[in-house]
Amino acid sequence: MSQVDREALVAEAMLAPSVHNVQPARWRLAGADGLQLFEDPGCRLTVGDPGGNDAGISLGAAAEGLRLAAGRVGLVLVPAEPPAAEPGLRPVAGYRLVPSExxxxxLASHVEARRSWRGTFAKPGAADREAVSALACENAAVLVDPEVLGGLARRFDRASFGFMHDRDFRGELLSWMRLTPRHPRWSRDGLNAEAMAMGRVEAWGAGLLLGRSFAAFDRIGLARPLLAEGAKxxxxxxxxxxxxPSDEAPFDSGAHFYRLWLRLEAADFGAAVLAALADDREAAAEVARIAGVPGGRRVVSAFRIGRRPAGAMPERARRPIGEVLV
Ligand SMILES: Cc1cc2nc3c(=O)[nH]c(=O)nc-3n(C[C@H](O)[C@H](O)[C@H](O)COP(=O)(O)O)c2cc1C
Incomplete structure (x- = not known):
């Protein structure tokens, strides 16, 4: 296999979702047909993700992205010796790319189109709700009752605000936000204003609110309503x-997470992740109860989904290949 072929596969793998779009996966071409996966620990969210759960999901999604990309060109991934530890890189997995029939x-054909949709969805009709219900599977429970969604919307805002109240959490989030196209990493990583469905004024306001002015807004009771996203x-x-399964490693859950998102895309639904509903323990317990999640399984994440209104899709921000090949 040529170097160029493998670089193209890595570029496709990098289209996978990652928390805050930090893109923690680093790749090394090994031998004639190998690829090694590392984590860049410098991308860890030490405040928002101290245990590495989200990093693990993101790395698992990237690995699944590689598997899907390889399949498109008649190759399968065979596990190989994981790389050795080295300074600044945490070894994750090793693979060989082997021809297959x-x-x-x-799902691989939906990789290119999938992206987060953080705007408001088109008003759903009965057929849309039916199509959502049809998405239920062994890994996903679905909720469509507007009253139930209303209750969980309030729960989501409470959980989100709980996290946002922490100054260090906000600081870390802000460090990954690119609020103006002048930001040097606007189209490379993190969350840019366009991806967050923010106009110029909203982006400017978000910078103020999440930054030094948070305490002032909070004192007058405005921080919470300004950050609320429950209506969406x-x-x-x-x-x-x-x-x-509750005991599954986040890396393994990450592959299923990406596959589920691609299934949503295949059904022509836009989706936005609502991680706060899974990360807040009380919210996760309530979601599990309402959605009837079976015992022995954990709520890993949740999506709000709907039909995207016609119009331009946000450009995807991704690191150039030179930043992810090590
Ligand atoms: C573990 C994990 C947690 C995430 N949490 C959120 C979230 O809470 N809110 C959100 O809008 N997106 C969330 N995302 C989506 C990422 O921000 C998104 O995938 C990333 O910015 C790349 O953009 P794309 O999905 O458009 O390719 C999460 C993704 C992962 C893998």
């Missing part, structure tokens, strides 16, 4: 609750 995974949850066509 297997048909490509149909309440008006979604449905909520998809992603659950996996």
């Amino acid at each position: 297997e048909a490509p995974d149909p 949850v309440a008006s979604a066509a449905g909520l998809v609750v992603f659950h996996r």
Whole structure:
């Protein structure tokens, strides 16, 4: 296999979702047909993700992205010796790319189109709710009742605000936000204003609110309503609750997370992750109860989904290949 072929596969793998779009995966071409996956620990969210759960999910999604990309060109991933530890890189997995007769995974054809949709969805009709209900599977419970969504929208805002109240959490989030196209990393990583569905004024306001002015806004009771996003949850066509075995490693859950998101895309739904519903323990317990998540499984994440209004899709911000090949 040529170097260029493998670089193209890595570039496709990098289209996978990652927390705050930090893109923690680093790749090394090994030998004639190998690829090694590392984590860049410098991308860890030490405040928001101290245990590395979100990093693990992100790395698992990237690995699944590689598997899907390889399948499209008639290759399968065979586990190989993981790389050795080295300064500044945490070894995650090693693979060999081997020719195969297997048909490509149909989900691979949705990789290019999938991206977060953080705007408001089109008003859902009965057919949309039915299509959402049809997405229920062994890894996903779905909720479509508008009253239930309204309740969970309030729960989401409470959980989110709980995290946002922590100054260090806000600081870390802000450090990954690119609030103006002048930011040097606007199209490379993190969350840019366009991806967050913010106009210029909103982006400027978000910088103020999450930065030094938070305490002032909070004192007069404005921080919470200004940060509230529940209305977008309440008006979604449905909520998809992603659950996996409680003892599963986040890396393994990450592959299923990406596959579920691609299934949503295949059904022509836009989706935004609502991690606060899974990360806040009380919220996760309530979601699990309402959605009927079976015992022994944990709520790993949740999505609000709906039909995207016609119009331009946000450009995807991704690191150039030179930043991820090590
Ligand atoms: C573990 C994990 C947690 C995430 N949490 C959130 C979240 O709370 N809110 C959100 O809007 N997006 C969340 N995302 C989505 C990422 O921000 C998104 O995938 C990333 O910015 C890349 O953009 P893309 O999905 O458009 O490719 C999460 C993704 C992962 C993998």
